[in-house]
Amino acid sequence: MRARHPRKSSTDAEKTLWQDLRSRQLFGHRLKCQHPIGNYFVDFVCLESNLVVELDGGQHLESSEYDAARAAYLGNRGFSIVRPWNNQVLNEMDGVKESILLALNSVAKETKPSP
Template sequence: MSFEPTLPRDTARKLRRGQTEAEQKLWARLRRHQMKGLQFRRQYPIGPFIADFVCLETKLIIEVDGSQHADQTDRDESRSEFLRDAGYKVLRFWNYEVIREIDLVVQRIADALELVPRKIRKQRL
């Protein structure tokens, strides 16, 4: 009998282990504070959804969509609406964009980060 994760945390862990080629390529450019010194997390649970990538400091979510999303635009839009209502900005890219034009995708993310205010951090005394 195989175990199927039921908690969002367990599902996110499973998704991190099974990333697509496009997600791996983008993660290589986002991890370790490479993007403007900001920390991104991958496969991060937010409400009933799991975001592909999120920067909590700027509340920017990046979704990398495969061809199956071409048939679920209504579902994706309701998901994006939920996330926007929660205060997040959502950027969507197709897998082929990330694979073929990674520099352009990274530039679009950088441009979006310029427009999104950072949360003010409380400094420790």
């Protein structure tokens, strides 16, 4: 079964973050927006680092079972997840980008082969 493209349009927070992440603007890391992984679409993913960025807002408070199943699915496939809140993206963009970059660098160190 393939993932269906999400019916919702992008939130203001997703659009804002995408403007800062696209075209390798985060120190050369390539992130994709609204990318399918199995039966799910994730907000953003860096496939080279197996890092998913999921923006959380009010809708996530009501869908905790779905989010837990999705997080387990992604975790079982080796993905780490960073979950900033929409209001953080809109009001604290530098901090959000820093947390994503720290996660990307952390994952890169874990997967880098030792000499």
